[in-house]
Amino acid sequence: MKQLRLTYRAEPTLAAFHNSNAFVRGVMGPLGSGKSSAMCMEILIRAARQRPSPDNVRRTRFAVVRNTQAELRTTTVKTWQDWLSQGERGPSASPPFTSRLRQDLGDTTKLDAEVIFLALNRAEDAKKLLSLELTGAWINEARELPYDIVSALTGRVGRYPPKRLGGPSWSGLIMDTNPPDTGHWWFRAAEQETPQGWAFFTQPPALLASDSGYLPNPQAENLENQPLGADYWLRQVHGKSNQWIKVHLLGQYGDLMPGKQVYPEYDDEHHVALEPLGAVAGTELVLGWDFGLTPACVITQPLPGGRLLVLNELAETSMGIRRFARSTVVPFLRCHYPDHTFTSVGDPAGTARAQTDERTCMEELAKAGIPTRPARTNAFAARREAVASFLTGGHDDVPAFLLDGSCAILRRGFLGGYCFAENSDRPEKNSYSHLHDALQYAALHAQDSHERPVARRGIRRRERQPADGFAGY
Incomplete structure (x- = not known):
């Protein structure tokens, strides 16, 4: 057989990655930093170091995982082919x-x-791994995969070659990714509580932020392999949001999610309060509701002049509206807003009677002490535009829409978690959609009640005020 000869020089962060024997290793860095190439080379290095079996063959088997077939074929497989086409049979023409x-x-x-090469993007896809006997595995762009896939793979490595052929000299899981958001499992494992036997490596940013814009980082990795040099990164700045630049070029954790945003009008730096919001005394609250077994309630406060504060988000799973209202929402209102009156609006579908006891969701809320009216419509276009009208209102110093920083699910939904379903003009039903539906019903009511132009006075940094009694209950 013709020998395979490759030229590869590991950058400092990637060299440290290669030198580690941790069971699970992850590399995070900006676009174009050489992460995928390093993963391909790591597979080859470990394969070449595998102890030979009695017939002098060094046998290994690796799984390479990406979130979709399209990404797998056009990015991951292509990178593998670019490096290892010599002496290789495959990849096969059809999946897997x-x-x-x-x-x-x-x-x-x-x-x-x-x-x-496998495409796995949902927790239930973990069952596809049950019969695999692997030496190791590589997760490409790990931020796109649920933790269940990671967990399942750790149980499939170290099983090949079998003991009669010498067993694996090394086994483990390697991962690469662009930075995820701070609610992701990667962030928790890398920054908060790293599991025993895991190691994480972070590459330098491609660019550095300055008062005049962005500058090349002299410590950026893989620079010499970029045909355009630092211009590869610099020219990507134009037309991109600050969050996108933060994640993909500065290599920092950021709340940027995949999917076509329902609200491109949303600006995280403009619409999230810098300090905790407090409800304005003497002005009623508006509660927005979404029903079903994933009930959600958003507490808002429309202000005179056309502004909308979003103060709190409350949500549960596998719970009916009766228990949600009585065990979650009512105690929260009593504790945090005892002196405020409120108006409560919800999905008009809440007027339908249940097949079990014939009570409607609206009746259940009324019995809990929260009389609720149906919103004027549940048409998606009207609901979306109600929220968008606040997002685009106000001015630079006083936005018409302001979200309390504690509303993490709503915030991540605005950043892309609440997105349009593929090839559809309707949002995808997911863990973000219930709270966003609830917000839309509150926004519809607030929109209907506002007639005057946007006020010019702000309460952006108002501290949360204590209160004594809940007048609305």
Whole structure:
């Protein structure tokens, strides 16, 4: 067999990654920093170091995982082919893509590395891994995959080659990613509570922020492999949001999510309060509701002059509206807003009677002490525009829409978690949609009640005020 010869120089962060023997290793960095190439080389390095079996063959089997078939074929498989096309049989033409690398290593032993490329993007996809016997695995762009896939893969590595063929010299899981948001499992594992046997490596940013804009970072990795040099990163700045630049070029954790945003009008730096919001005394609250077994309630406060404060989000799963209202919402209102009156509006579908006891959601809320009216419509276009009208109102110093920083699910939904379903003009039903539906009903009511132009006085940094009694209950 013809020997495979490759030229590869690991950047400092990636060299530290290669030198680690941690069971689970992850590399995070900006776009174009050489992460995927390093993962390909790590597979080859570990395959070449595998102890030979009695017939002098170094056998390994790796799984390579990406979130979709399209991304797998056009990015991950392409990177593998660019590096390892010599002596390789495959990848196969149809999924699951497989590849086989057989090489004479020149030391009387032979390399036999099998690679299986899989698209897995949901927790239930973990069952597809149950029959795999692997040496190791690579998760490409780990921020796109749920933790269940990571957990399942850690149980499938270290199982090949079998003991009669020498067993694996090394086994483990390697991962690369652009920075995820701070609610992601990667952030928790890397920054808050790192599991035993795990190690994380963070590459330098591609660019540095300055008062005059962005500058090339002299410590950026993979610069010499960029045909355009630092211009590869600099020219991507134009037309991008600050959050996108923060994540993809500065290499920092940021609340940027995939999916076509329902609200492109949303600006995280403009619409999130710098300090906790407090309800304005003497002005009623508006509660917005979404029903079902994933009930949600958003507490807002429309202000004279056309502004809308979003103070709190409350949501549960696998719970009916009766228990949600009585055990979650009412105690919260009593504790935080005892002196405020309120108006409560919800999904008009809440007037339908249940098949069990024939009570409507509106009747259940009334019995809990929260009389609620149906919103004037549940048409999605009208609901979206009600929120968008506040997002685009106000001015630079006093936005018409202001979100309390504690509303983490709403915030991540605005950033892309609440997104349009593929090939649809309707939002995807997911963990963000229930609270956003609730917000839309509150915004519809607030929109209907506002007639005057936007006020010019702000309460952006008002501290939360204590209160003594809940007048609305």
